[in-house]
Amino acid sequence: MSSSQSLRQHALVWAFAALLILQAVWSTRLANESALESSPGSAPGIWALRLASLDEPALAGYATSLYLQGFDAQAGALLSLRLADAAAICQWLERAYEINPRSGYALMLAAFDYAKPAHMHDEAAKADPAARGEPAAAPRLLDLVERAFLDDPARHWRWLAHASYVARYGLHDDERALRYARLLQQAPLAAAIPRWARELDSFVLNRPDAGQAQSALLGGLAFGTQGIEAKEIDRLAARLANPGASSGAGPGSQLTK
Amino acid sequence: MKVASLTAVDAASAHSVASRSLLAARHRALRTIARDTIREALRGRWFWLVASATLLVSGAAVFARSLALTETHAVTLAFAAPLARLAGVLIVVLTTVASVVREKNDGTLLLALAAPVSRASWLAGKALGFALLAAATALLLALPVLATASPGAALAWTLSFVLELILIATVSLAIARVLGQIASAVSATIAFYVLGRLLHVVLLLGERAQNYSNLESLAPVARLLRIVVPRLDLFTRTDWLLDGAPTWASLGEVAAQTLLFALLALVAAIIDLRRAHLG
Numbered sequence: 001m002s003s004s005q006s007l008r009q010h011a012l013v014w015a016f017a018a019l020l021i022l023q024a025v026w027s028t029r030l031a032n033e034s035a036l037e038s039s040p041g042s043a044p045g046i047w048a049l050r051l052a053s054l055d056e057p058a059l060a061g062y063a064t065s066l067y068l069q070g071f072d073a074q075a076g077a078l079l080s081l082r083l084a085d086a087a088a089i090c091q092w093l094e095r096a097y098e099i100n101p102r103s104g105y106a107l108m109l110a111a112f113d114y115a116k117p118a119h120m121h122d123e124a125a126k127a128d129p130a131a132r133g134e135p136a137a138a139p140r141l142l143d144l145v146e147r148a149f150l151d152d153p154a155r156h157w158r159w160l161a162h163a164s165y166v167a168r169y170g171l172h173d174d175e176r177a178l179r180y181a182r183l184l185q186q187a188p189l190a191a192a193i194p195r196w197a198r199e200l201d202s203f204v205l206n207r208p209d210a211g212q213a214q215s216a217l218l219g220g221l222a223f224g225t226q227g228i229e230a231k232e233i234d235r236l237a238a239r240l241a242n243p244g245a246s247s248g249a250g251p252g253s254q255l256t257k
Numbered sequence: 258m259k260v261a262s263l264t265a266v267d268a269a270s271a272h273s274v275a276s277r278s279l280l281a282a283r284h285r286a287l288r289t290i291a292r293d294t295i296r297e298a299l300r301g302r303w304f305w306l307v308a309s310a311t312l313l314v315s316g317a318a319v320f321a322r323s324l325a326l327t328e329t330h331a332v333t334l335a336f337a338a339p340l341a342r343l344a345g346v347l348i349v350v351l352t353t354v355a356s357v358v359r360e361k362n363d364g365t366l367l368l369a370l371a372a373p374v375s376r377a378s379w380l381a382g383k384a385l386g387f388a389l390l391a392a393a394t395a396l397l398l399a400l401p402v403l404a405t406a407s408p409g410a411a412l413a414w415t416l417s418f419v420l421e422l423i424l425i426a427t428v429s430l431a432i433a434r435v436l437g438q439i440a441s442a443v444s445a446t447i448a449f450y451v452l453g454r455l456l457h458v459v460l461l462l463g464e465r466a467q468n469y470s471n472l473e474s475l476a477p478v479a480r481l482l483r484i485v486v487p488r489l490d491l492f493t494r495t496d497w498l499l500d501g502a503p504t505w506a507s508l509g510e511v512a513a514q515t516l517l518f519a520l521l522a523l524v525a526a527i528i529d530l531r532r533a534h535l536g
Contacts, residue, residue: 056495069326104327105326231326
């Protein structure tokens, strides 16, 4: 290679290095400027999800749930449901369930993670004149769990049990809590619902306080349920050990930005 | 009389020997062309492409599994299976189309047909080679699924995946043969695949929309598509892995559809090649 060609080669390498550094600086600048999204936006329609996923309902359902689950943890900060769009969250969870009704993932998020923060959001909205008139999010989430249970009791009884606890001790809606307990009690034997869940009213709902009720419920879910995964048991056990705070491993956290 | 009958018998047996020799020669030619097709793909880094795709699919599935708070097994399969399927189709389409178009453009096809092998035999040999490559692609990409799902369901899913990629390989060969350009052939094959996967959803949407929109004029087109395009949505279903293996009847339908449409595509390619002016 002649000296001029060699110089040209060196100049090109330096130019490449300079542009790479410029790209890195540009990307860092854009990341610092990004603001937290306060709403996950409207959920896509069922048909749009089916077409986008090439008619793979399991993939579409889980991807939708994981998107919503990750929405809370943006840029390392945990977003309070009070800042988020509760109606959109309900819509996303309903969509995730509708496209993949065999899975209980969306129901877990609804009953275990979002129902209580949604109730706090509803209470705050009552005091806010601008937000009055918004439909309550917590009952909508629990209705989703109830509908899913009625469609397939064998798959979704766990989340109805949790929904019953949330209705009693979170929403203070005893009528709803007892209705769910009755549904569990009257479910067909083929649903293979464990005894503690069929006797939910005495096992959980009639506990003297919310803490004992939660211990009974989470203990039943973690250790009295066949086929439960180790990761889920760890999560339930962490919630048992520290019932007031967020488990830190899931959405619907009470921490603000 | 006796000499005449002996001569007739000798002629018949000579004819039979000649036929068997011709058949053996054709089989040898088929195997040689198929082997060369596979060698060309290996030279083109096919193995590393499939291995990389398998790693990516596994990585995506493991990532999704790590995010999941429950149903981790189902989440792994729900991500691994469709992504493996998509990756397999893309690799088979790109490999097949690139090979066919390159052979056409750099004159290798003319050289190959100068040998004493018919155009139909040459195409059949290429189809065999691409089919074997497609099967190997499916088996490698199915590894994450085979490692995760229950054995019966995983084997059924993998078998269907192999058949699906063989069908796509033959269709890619035919389309590349007809269109002769990489970009248009790849686009057309991908469009065919997406249509095969989604036609039933689109038709359902169309039926529902007929109550409030004027789509009656499209009904004949829809009917034609329904009878011509294979039902790829019935192939390699993820719910076999989540809910239990399919019946033998379902797998039999998949195999029958693959055989039928692959033969259809191959015959179309042969018709195109026989009428093409290659000078």
